[in-house]
Amino acid sequence: MSKKILFQLIFFCFFFTKEIFAAESGGMPQLNPEFWVSQIFWLTLTFSILYVVLSRMILPKISSNLELRKSQIQENILAAEKQREDSEIKLKEYENIISKSKLNAKNILKETRDKTLKDINLKRENLEKQIDLEISKAENEIITLKKTAPEKINKIAIQTSSEILKNLIGAEINSSSISAIVDDLSKKNKNKYYGN
Amino acid sequence: MAANPMTQFEVYRIGPEIKIGTFDISFTNASLFMVISSVAILLIFNLGSKKNLMLPNKIQLLAELSYSFVSKMISDTAGSKAKPYFSFIFSLFMFVLFCNMFGMIPYTFTVTSHIIVTFVLAAFIFIGVTIIGFVKHGLGYLKLFVPSGVPIILLPLIVVIEIISYLSRPISLSVRLFANMMAGHTMMKVFGGFVISLGIVGGWLPLSFSVALTGLEILVAFLQAYVFAILTCIYLNDALNLHH
Numbered sequence: 471m472s473k474k475i476l477f478q479l480i481f482f483c484f485f486f487t488k489e490i491f492a493a494e495s496g497g498m499p500q501l502n503p504e505f506w507v508s509q510i511f512w513l514t515l516t517f518s519i520l521y522v523v524l525s526r527m528i529l530p531k532i533s534s535n536l537e538l539r540k541s542q543i544q545e546n547i548l549a550a551e552k553q554r555e556d557s558e559i560k561l562k563e564y565e566n567i568i569s570k571s572k573l574n575a576k577n578i579l580k581e582t583r584d585k586t587l588k589d590i591n592l593k594r595e596n597l598e599k600q601i602d603l604e605i606s607k608a609e610n611e612i613i614t615l616k617k618t619a620p621e622k623i624n625k626i627a628i629q630t631s632s633e634i635l636k637n638l639i640g641a642e643i644n645s646s647s648i649s650a651i652v653d654d655l656s657k658k659n660k661n662k663y664y665g666n
Numbered sequence: 667m668a669a670n671p672m673t674q675f676e677v678y679r680i681g682p683e684i685k686i687g688t689f690d691i692s693f694t695n696a697s698l699f700m701v702i703s704s705v706a707i708l709l710i711f712n713l714g715s716k717k718n719l720m721l722p723n724k725i726q727l728l729a730e731l732s733y734s735f736v737s738k739m740i741s742d743t744a745g746s747k748a749k750p751y752f753s754f755i756f757s758l759f760m761f762v763l764f765c766n767m768f769g770m771i772p773y774t775f776t777v778t779s780h781i782i783v784t785f786v787l788a789a790f791i792f793i794g795v796t797i798i799g800f801v802k803h804g805l806g807y808l809k810l811f812v813p814s815g816v817p818i819i820l821l822p823l824i825v826v827i828e829i830i831s832y833l834s835r836p837i838s839l840s841v842r843l844f845a846n847m848m849a850g851h852t853m854m855k856v857f858g859g860f861v862i863s864l865g866i867v868g869g870w871l872p873l874s875f876s877v878a879l880t881g882l883e884i885l886v887a888f889l890q891a892y893v894f895a896i897l898t899c900i901y902l903n904d905a906l907n908l909h910h
Contacts, residue, residue, distance in 0.1 A: 499676040500848070505696065506782045507689040509677070512697035513783050515760055519703040524711065525753030531715040532733045535726075537716060587879075 620656060627652045671855035675779055675848065694773060696773045696783070703764035703777065711760075732760070736895070741796060743896060744903035751902060758787070760896035766887035770880070778890075779847040781840060788840035791898050799905035839897055846890045850883045 628649045635643050679692045714729025722730060736756045740748050760777055769776025777783055782819075799807040811828040812821065857879060860872035 478696050488855045498672060498848075500779070500781050500844070502677075505690070505692070505694055507680075507695055509696050509780060509782050511691040512693070512700050513777075516697075516700040516704045517757065517787075520707060520761060521754060521757040523708055524757050528708070528711045528715050529733070529753050529756060532711070532729055532731055535715060535718040536733065538729055539720065542720065609855040634697075 503565050620660070624649070624656055627656070668779065671852045671859065674851060674855055675774075677775075677780070696777055699768055700778050701764065702759060703768055703909075705767075706759045708766050712811060731867075732905045736841050736853045739892075739896060740899055743899040745907060747906040748899065748902050755895055755898055758791075758898060759891055762787075762843065762894050763888065765890035766891055767884070768849065769851065770884055770887055778843055779851055781844045784840035785836065785842040787894075788836040791839065791901065792836040795898075795905045798902070799845055799908075802906060806904070807861050807908065810904060838893065843890050843894050846886055850879070850886055854879050854883060 505639050628645060629654065632643060632645055635641075635648070677694045677696050679694055680698060681693050684692045684851055699885075710725065711729050713730075714725045717723075717726065718725060737752065740752055740755055744751075746827065763779040763890070768774055769779065799810070803809075811825050811832065813824060813828065818823050855874060857872045857876040861869040862875065864872065
């Protein structure tokens, strides 16, 4: 029933167009039913073959191609992400190592400086001690020299004066009397010669 | 005078007459262009799917873009339930598109400018969609004709209107495509005829019209294939997801 209505409607639709073209030409070739069956047959045949080949062979292939590419891209993105993370970890490690070694270097520097300072101090102390020793030795010598100096000077004075007298007078004078005079003089002039 | 603009739609026999019973199924120029379109589609998509390059070449890109274009169209209009019908809608869209486009080449025959071809396609879609609807929803598919939220008094009228609109689907679908193709080609032929009849002096104006119309017709060829496919999706959506 509905089919009949449909076909009637179609023909109704084309009635006017047909009238328009009919005046000018031989009408629409589309409405000539001579090759309708042929067209239906060939349409069914070609479209079915097209549909079967597309749906069985070609479209699944395109679909799998697309999915494969998608998954591959996804994988690559994941791999890249992983590598980036790895490189970040490596960078952190590197920075750690660098900071550690910097700290180490600082420590070593400090240690060596301390050590050398200590060494220097020790050596200086030793030197100072030695110098002090030498100084005290020299002082002692000076003191002993100072102590022995008047006697020697007296002796020299006695000898020289006896020689002078001998040369001047031409006679030998008892050394003991000379020494008594020198001692006396030196005692008298002690403050004058050795006064501090 | 110019040739009759309707002669381009004439169907003629190529080769011998083939008959099955009383039916004449001879190979005609229409059949030839159906075969050419199908072979072209199969060739292009076969080449486009043969190799799976990480960086697709042009033909592979063409195939894959068409695939995702149709896939997106279906999922946008009919949802995920329409996935099993993807191959059919893809074939339909490509077949109509290639037939339309081949018709744009001079001296070719436009398969889709024949009402019987578009009507067979539309009727097949209509019957198929109706069967799918009844299989999926049983007699509940008849609820399609009873929109919700309509006053009881208006219901009889609405139901009649809905039934008429449903039954006119194959007609509107087929006539839309057929009329567009026929009108466009006729118009181009008429303007072409004017170029000849007005000659070298006045022929430039219709010639420029003809050039502009060619561009328009290529657009229409794509657009009508798209509309045909998207309407199929919408009908399928009605059958798969009963909203009323």
